[in-house]
Amino acid sequence: MFKARAAVFDEDALNDLRSCADLVIERANATKTSLGHHLRDAVAREHIGRVARRFYTSSLPSLFTERFGTPPALNLSITTVRLQKPDAQTDRVNWHLDFNFVLDTAPFLVAWTPLEDVGTTRLGLDVCLPGPSATLRPLLDAWARKSTDGLVLQFGDEELDDLFGKDNHQSRTLNLTAGDSAVFDQFVLHRTQNIATATALRRSFEFRMVDLSALPAWWHRTPGLYCRPNDGRPDEIDFLIKSANESIRPIAGAEFDTLDGVVTQ
Numbered sequence: 186m187f188k189a190r191a192a193v194f195d196e197d198a199l200n201d202l203r204s205c206a207d208l209v210i211e212r213a214n215a216t217k218t219s220l221g222h223h224l225r226d227a228v229a230r231e232h233i234g235r236v237a238r239r240f241y242t243s244s245l246p247s248l249f250t251e252r253f254g255t256p257p258a259l260n261l262s263i264t265t266v267r268l269q270k271p272d273a274q275t276d277r278v279n280w281h282l283d284f285n286f287v288l289d290t291a292p293f294l295v296a297w298t299p300l301e302d303v304g305t306t307r308l309g310l311d312v313c314l315p316g317p318s319a320t321l322r323p324l325l326d327a328w329a330r331k332s333t334d335g336l337v338l339q340f341g342d343e344e345l346d347d348l349f350g351k352d353n354h355q356s357r358t359l360n361l362t363a364g365d366s367a368v369f370d371q372f373v374l375h376r377t378q379n380i381a382t383a384t385a386l387r388r389s390f391e392f393r394m395v396d397l398s399a400l401p402a403w404w405h406r407t408p409g410l411y412c413r414p415n416d417g418r419p420d421e422i423d424f425l426i427k428s429a430n431e432s433i434r435p436i437a438g439a440e441f442d443t444l445d446g447v448v449t450q
């Protein structure tokens with residue numbers, strides 16, 4: 186599944202997203218970080234709560250609900266923020282599926298959301314559409330051959346030619362402006378746009394939506410941090426933890442101080 190949505194976040198919402206992105210990127214001292222990694226810090230948690238409220242009052246959750254019949258939680262351990270520098274080749278992500286994070290067919294959608302206009306002076310996102318006679322099977326077999334949890338695989342253009350056949354796939358750059366979202370499941374091939382004309386930084390969010398009652402199998406064996414609106418007070422956000430092999434539950438006040446080590450990035 187793939188959908189593009191224009192103007193998901195207005196300027197007020199974008200300002201909240203940008204402040205949070207700047208804060209966590211600075212705290213992480215890295216060009217990529219997850220929201221979960223910063224949940225321990227009270228100031229960062231305020232920002233993350235604000236971003237989650239913006240997410241839950243946007244049109245994004247309904248795309249998940251329409252598709253899977255249940256509202257999404259956000260997996261904060263893999264809801265990420267990126268600062269994409271124009272010239273940092275090593276920060277560019279080559280062709281991959283978000284199957285990297287999921288490793289099965291569990292309900293999952295990512296909403297890739299740039300905080301700046303992308304495509305010419307800022308690196309955006311490319312998607313690859315396999316032709317009618319191409320199948321993802323050879324790609325999925327590459328994961329099956331290595332059966333490590335959370336294994337991250339990326340592919341170059343030549344590998345896609347080999348896997349699908351040279352004229353049997355097409356890549357397109359998404360035409361997105363700040364606050365638009367590209368929403369897709371774990372079976373859509375995508376990569377950082379590969380152009381030489383970029384001259385400016387781009388920030389972006391990857392909101393990763395899941396069904397808490399149908400998590401990918403291997404996530405039960407690993408710790409994770411999640412959030413969703415409070416049942417009785419939907420404008421409040423509940424932060425949740427799932428320790429390895431335990432049920433998911435709300436994080437109690439002082440427990441926030443002990444979250445180091447739950448997520449690593």
Ligand SMILES: O=C(O)CCC(=O)C(=O)O
Nearest residue numbers: 267269278375376377389
């Ligand atoms: O933002 C980008 O350039 C690519 C990020 C991406 O595709 C991912 O993390 O799955």
